[in-house]
Amino acid sequence: MQKTTIGILGAGAWAMALANLATDNGHEVRIWSRGGKVSLSAVLQNADIILSAISMTGVSEIVSQMEFLPLSAKTIFVTATKGLDPQTTCTPSQIWQGAFPDHPVVVLSGPNLSAEIRQSLPAATVVASKNQKAAQLVQQVFSSSCFRVYTNPDPIGVELGGTLKNIMAIAAGVCDGLHLGTNAKAALVTRGLTEMVRIGQNWGAKTETFYGLSGLGDLLATCNSPLSRNYQVGYQMAGGKTLVEVLANLPGTAEGVNTCQVLIKRAQEHSIAIPITEQVYALLQGEVTPRQALEELMLRDIKPEYNC
Ligand SMILES: NC(=O)C1=CN([C@@H]2O[C@H](COP(=O)(O)OP(=O)(O)OC[C@H]3O[C@@H](n4cnc5c(N)ncnc54)[C@H](O)[C@@H]3O)[C@@H](O)[C@H]2O)C=CC1
Numbered sequence: 496m497q498k499t500t501i502g503i504l505g506a507g508a509w510a511m512a513l514a515n516l517a518t519d520n521g522h523e524v525r526i527w528s529r530g531g532k533v534s535l536s537a538v539l540q541n542a543d544i545i546l547s548a549i550s551m552t553g554v555s556e557i558v559s560q561m562e563f564l565p566l567s568a569k570t571i572f573v574t575a576t577k578g579l580d581p582q583t584t585c586t587p588s589q590i591w592q593g594a595f596p597d598h599p600v601v602v603l604s605g606p607n608l609s610a611e612i613r614q615s616l617p618a619a620t621v622v623a624s625k626n627q628k629a630a631q632l633v634q635q636v637f638s639s640s641c642f643r644v645y646t647n648p649d650p651i652g653v654e655l656g657g658t659l660k661n662i663m664a665i666a667a668g669v670c671d672g673l674h675l676g677t678n679a680k681a682a683l684v685t686r687g688l689t690e691m692v693r694i695g696q697n698w699g700a701k702t703e704t705f706y707g708l709s710g711l712g713d714l715l716a717t718c719n720s721p722l723s724r725n726y727q728v729g730y731q732m733a734g735g736k737t738l739v740e741v742l743a744n745l746p747g748t749a750e751g752v753n754t755c756q757v758l759i760k761r762a763q764e765h766s767i768a769i770p771i772t773e774q775v776y777a778l779l780q781g782e783v784t785p786r787q788a789l790e791e792l793m794l795r796d797i798k799p800e801y802n803c
């Protein structure tokens with residue numbers, strides 16, 4: 496395919512894994528990071544694609560900086576951040592699209608533990624956009640024999656799958672840390688998916704998206720892998736550490752911690768039932784022990800599996 500110029504924002508674990516995939520496919524990659532030597536304007540200049548893989552805490556700030564810098568009219572934005580904005584509860588793609596309404600925005604999300612991808616182990620992901628051509632271009636840029644990229648027309652669903660599963664990964668880490676067994680884990684992940692679908696429906700996402708790679712796929716990856724930082728938060732808290740102690744030694748960002756707080760706010764505003772998230776939040780706040788959180792979930796009112 497035609498060689499493209501890609502500006503990558505962030506130089507963390509995920510940004511560098513994606514940079515390697517694009518470089519290996521022969522594209523020109525420029526990387527910007529805070530404190531790095533390359534200026535933001537140099538990275539943006541004539542870029543076909545700007546890919547953001549910075550943590551949620553930096554997204555609004557970087558978007559504001561970029562609004563005043565010159566951009567090519569055809570630049571496609573790709574967001575790979577899995578988080579929610581604490582002030583507005585917006586997703587990263589909503590922030591990017593709000594600031595750059597005339598540019599296509601593509602969400603990239605899937606079961607993509609960066610440590611495995613950097614070893615060229617096989618993986619698949621999803622690129623989702625309202626602009627099909629933009630999604631197809633990004634698909635071509637990153638596809639390879641070890642990274643299979645699917646397109647999807649539901650960006651909010653794809654983005655929420657990757658974002659909400661981080662909370663379930665914390666809960667799954669607790670489940671394994673308490674040695675609750677395979678049945679408990681299956682119940683947690685399945686009910687976690689139901690909770691994610693309920694939140695997604697309220698947000699306007701398509702239900703079927705959550706049964707794809709970015710929803711169920713990413714749940715399976717992060718709820719079962721010690722490589723997941725979110726899983727590690729739950730696992731280590733079940734072992735008796737406080738959140739502060741866990742975060743002090745965690746390599747990189749565990750977005751689920753902030754996402755949980757934002758989701759509590761949004762669920763209250765929109766009257767969405769999120770029992771698992773509530774218990775994860777109470778645990779992270781130090782209001783309940785892992786065992787108490789489990790008991791709260793097991794002793795909820797009994798009810799039908801689905802509201803018909
Ligand atoms: N590591 C992984 O396996 C995957 C991570 N993600 C998502 O990608 C995002 C980044 O994750 P990682 O690369 O793992 O995290 P990381 O902690 O390794 O890197 C975070 C990057 O964001 C930058 N950053 C943080 N705050 C910033 C600010 N205020 N302004 C500018 N830059 C800022 C850091 O300098 C760093 O370059 C997260 O939202 C994560 O959920 C998504 C898929 C896979």
Ligand SMILES: O=C(CO)COP(=O)(O)O
Pocket residue numbers: 577605606607608609657661664713716717722723724725726748749750
């Ligand atoms: O999103 C991820 C894999 O798809 C990375 O998970 P963690 O952020 O929990 O490490």
